[in-house]
Amino acid sequence: MRSTAVLATRELTKAYGDFLALRQFSLEVRQGKVFGLLGPNGSGKTTTLRLLLGLLHPTSGQATIFGLDCWRQSLQVRRLVSYLPGELRMYDSMSGLALLRFLSDLREGDGLDRAVALAEQVMQLNLRKKVRAYSTGMKQKLALALAFSDPVDVLILDEPTSALDPSARGDVLRLVREARSLGQTVIFSGHVLSEVEAVSDRVAILRRGRLMHIEDMHARRSLRMLLIKFAGKGPAEFPAELELTVRERSDQTLLLEHRGQIGPLLHWLDTMPILDLAIGTEDLHSLYDRFHGPDAIDEETVMSS
């Protein structure tokens, strides 16, 4: 059974004068899923997240969470959402515990006990210390402890692992999976592709404020890349049931994507005049490079195709 769409944007656009920070951004995120947002700095990830929280007013289009308009019903939306800002700033004069208590009180005091337990036991923080004595990573852990303890349906995490050491990064990914297993929906923005790849159900790639591609990570995990050298020129067409897509073609060599069943593919390969064959997988980096690498696809071409 398909879960319902918790979060939806329709033609969401944010402009600052002539500059378009986000252009006609449309997507849906279903309940209990982890949705990754990828893109370099300035691609519109943070703008999207701030529009979802009602911190920014959309120039046009609409964003909704559980059907509530993110700008007009921002307060109700924020009751259902917990947010970890990308550039984290805190009240340094407070102790860790006082800050957790204060921020928890802003949500009627819910989740404080869990936040304290998470901060002390998982994040190994001394909550009696002043926040000013914390390192950047420790502050991030404190904010994460709070975000994961909030009794909400949606978690919006803007670069949640940016200041963390490797073991803490692992903890965060574990907490994201745990949140998903509890039915929470997670929006996970980041630059570390392997992390986004590890936890996301779907990933959106943004470039200059435009949604370039949405990838289903479950389908991607079953993706095979085939590099085949044919004796003679490769076939111009393939049987449809094989679900093969040509990525690159030269005289004798073809780079193919395969997302279908392995049996029919092997049978078809057996019938073809093949000189050499390599089968592998493709990580998210290769996909990301298609939009942001040195040979990136021109966005106008993609949009018109």
Add this chain to the structure above:
Amino acid sequence: MKPFFALLRKHVHDTRGTLILSAAALFGLGWLFVFVTSLNETEILKVLSSETEDNRFRWLRNMGLEEQPPSVSIMMSFWSHPLIISIIAIWAIARGSIAVGAEVERGTLDLILSRPVSRTSYLLTHVLMAIFGLFFLALALAVGARIGAHYNFLRVPIEFWTLAKPALNLAALGLPIYGYTLLVSAVDYVRWRATMIGSVLTLAGFIAWVVSVIPVLQKYTWRVYLERVSIFKLYNPVDDVSTGESLLFNLAVLAGIGAGCILLSFLAFIRRDLPANG
């Protein structure tokens, strides 16, 4: 209501040091000005008791007076001292500029407004704290003066309720200063600009008022305009304790300007974008 009180509690926690120090300064000034008034009166009494009735009248006329003024009027002339006005103005400008601009600048507004807190509640807690501070500071001055009056000789004893009127006028003087500073802060991304604009407007108003009361400039017509544009004309502690005729009007205008600016601040703040810091 828990988020609302959590925010109020935080504001009290953040400002208690400044507020207590400022209140202590005003309390001390209140007491000091009673002490100075007491010394003045003693000197005047000494002079007057040694003179004949005619000489006494002539001496008072030379001082620009018809009769010896009540103690409280002498004392109130000190309540327009720049030190007193500065403390009130600094509080108003500091609280106005920190409400939005400073929080956006340091990035801490995200922490609060990503929680289920409405922008109206957030700003309201700031406004309440600032107004409470203004009245608390004015009260500290009045209490200092009243306690000072208990320990110093004054020809005419002073009641606390007599001091309440100029104290109220002083607190009201802070409202427009807070209001226009808050308005700048509510639409800005940095604190310094709200502080600067608030300070410049306040200083300009004060200078306009000082220039407008210089005796040799009374014949110039533009002096009237200077007087009209300054909110400091509406703070008149001597009049408040003597006739008190203009007190209600002054309070209404000061509160009106303050309330108008605060209302505009709310309208601007609930509609504005809050971009990421840095």
